[in-house]
Amino acid sequence: MKPAPFAYLRPSTLEEALAALAGEQGAKVLAGGQSLVPLLSMRLAAPSMLVDINALPDLGHITVTAGGDAAGVRIGALARHADVLASAEAAEAQPLLALALSHVAHPTIRNRGTTVGSLVHADAAAEMPMVLRLLEGSVDVASVRGRRTIPAAALFAGPLESTLAHDEIAVEAFFPALPAGAGVAFEEIARRHGDYALVGVAAVVELDGDEVTRARLGYVSVSDLPVVVDVTDALGDPATAALAELEPADDIHATADYRAHLVKVLTPRVLAAAIDHARTRAGKVTSR
Amino acid sequence: MTEEVHDVRLRVNGSVHEVQVPARRLLSDALRHDCGLTGTHVGCEHGVCGACTVLVDGRPMRSCLMFAVSAVDAEITTVEGLTEGDGSAQGRLSPVQQAFSDCHGLQCGFCTPGFLTTITAGLRDNPDPSEDEAREMIAGNLCRCTGYQNIVKSVLRASEIIEERG
Numbered sequence: 103m104k105p106a107p108f109a110y111l112r113p114s115t116l117e118e119a120l121a122a123l124a125g126e127q128g129a130k131v132l133a134g135g136q137s138l139v140p141l142l143s144m145r146l147a148a149p150s151m152l153v154d155i156n157a158l159p160d161l162g163h164i165t166v167t168a169g170g171d172a173a174g175v176r177i178g179a180l181a182r183h184a185d186v187l188a189s190a191e192a193a194e195a196q197p198l199l200a201l202a203l204s205h206v207a208h209p210t211i212r213n214r215g216t217t218v219g220s221l222v223h224a225d226a227a228a229e230m231p232m233v234l235r236l237l238e239g240s241v242d243v244a245s246v247r248g249r250r251t252i253p254a255a256a257l258f259a260g261p262l263e264s265t266l267a268h269d270e271i272a273v274e275a276f277f278p279a280l281p282a283g284a285g286v287a288f289e290e291i292a293r294r295h296g297d298y299a300l301v302g303v304a305a306v307v308e309l310d311g312d313e314v315t316r317a318r319l320g321y322v323s324v325s326d327l328p329v330v331v332d333v334t335d336a337l338g339d340p341a342t343a344a345l346a347e348l349e350p351a352d353d354i355h356a357t358a359d360y361r362a363h364l365v366k367v368l369t370p371r372v373l374a375a376a377i378d379h380a381r382t383r384a385g386k387v388t389s390r
Numbered sequence: 391m392t393e394e395v396h397d398v399r400l401r402v403n404g405s406v407h408e409v410q411v412p413a414r415r416l417l418s419d420a421l422r423h424d425c426g427l428t429g430t431h432v433g434c435e436h437g438v439c440g441a442c443t444v445l446v447d448g449r450p451m452r453s454c455l456m457f458a459v460s461a462v463d464a465e466i467t468t469v470e471g472l473t474e475g476d477g478s479a480q481g482r483l484s485p486v487q488q489a490f491s492d493c494h495g496l497q498c499g500f501c502t503p504g505f506l507t508t509i510t511a512g513l514r515d516n517p518d519p520s521e522d523e524a525r526e527m528i529a530g531n532l533c534r535c536t537g538y539q540n541i542v543k544s545v546l547r548a549s550e551i552i553e554e555r556g
Contacts, residue, residue: 103435104414105416107393108414109394110457112459132457132460135456135457136437139416143454154459154460156463208440208530209530210443210452210530211437213450213451
């Protein structure tokens with residue numbers, strides 16, 4: 103239960119950190135460490151070097167930006183989950199952030215763990231990778247070769263595997279703002295609050311008047327990647343449409359059948375809650 | 391292979407500890423073995439049980455999920471630092487410690503340091519929690535003795551003691 107030896111670097115500039123990563127094939131980035139350190143302690147990973155980015159300047163920001171496609175929340179690599187959750191401006195711009203973050207582990211873990219780190223850790227049982235996919239956000243990465251933006255749809259390669267190259271650092275995530283006339287909802291079932299979800303479901307819907315013009319659902323812990331399903335044309339029976347695209351898996355926590363059952367229960371519930379949310383935001387209080 | 395050793399300056403409970411540790415030394419182990427502060431307990435060592443919880447710049451964090459080398463810029467508070475006064479056995483118990491004593495909030499005591507640090511910070515954020523909020527506050531800490539009922543009572547009692555002491 104102790105990590106294998108590794109070299110350690112705590113650079114004070116991003117350039118220094120990128121150069122170190124580029125020069126060491128087996129190096130890993132350490133930010134919050136709430137997923138990485140257990141992997142090291144259990145010796146599921148044994149990087150030759152850790153590049154600790156906690157001393158880098160200007161990466162702790164949570165910035166709400168306005169204006170069309172650029173409207174949203176930009177989260178720096180050192181912003182802790184707890185900081186993002188506490189940001190009223192972020193919750194105002196994109197309410198799904200706070201809804202999902204309150205389910206990310208326990209407060210103690212959220213105090214150290216970073217939102218960007220969780221994204222590139224790419225765990226299909228984690229809330230934030232799914233949220234980024236559902237909202238069609240992106241991650242900005244830097245390396246000695248320059249910067250690029252990876253759209254969420256191209257970020258997840260497999261279980262615990264992102265499409266970042268070994269020498270790249272994820273410096274910022276972008277979560278688009280919730281447009282007017284849209285609504286969101288999130289719900290998950292876990293054995294105990296704070297545990298990994300057996301199944302988690304989020305929904306984003308867009309309304310034109312009372313008509314749903316777009317409805318998408320995101321699933322946590324069902325398959326081995328974060329999955330997003332468009333149910334715009336299946337509003338009568340969204341759970342069946344979702345299950346057609348999901349491959350529920352067995353593990354020690356739940357059987358595939360039970361996961362499929364939870365998908366059937368949660369899907370219509372979360373979709374209805376998102377529609378309600380959209381109507382409430384539009385100022386039309388509904389009586390259901 | 392000789393492992394590289396780092397000189398690390400840890401600030402714990404207001405004192406400075408100069409320790410020489412390999413990079414892989416967990417903060418929990420550095421506190422216990424290098425600083426001699428064995429009040430921080432080590433249970434699961436992968437962030438699940440909460441026994442090793444300490445305050446880092448006032449916020450509860452798992453010391454088993456941090457490396458000592460990464461804690462250089464932080465002000466760390468362990469269970470030893472909660473006691474009011476000079477931190478000696480003669481100091482007065484903190485409100486949370488007193489509440490655990492009053493309400494039988496512990497039996498074997500193994501998990502207690504993690505609860506005390508977590509609740510100390512929790513009551514700072516929410517000084518007057520409901521019973522549900524008290525449960526939520528301690529949801530990340532495991533106790534195998536008490537069944538949690540008396541720990542929930544201790545959270546509520548600690549809130550009263552803080553109020554009484556002013």
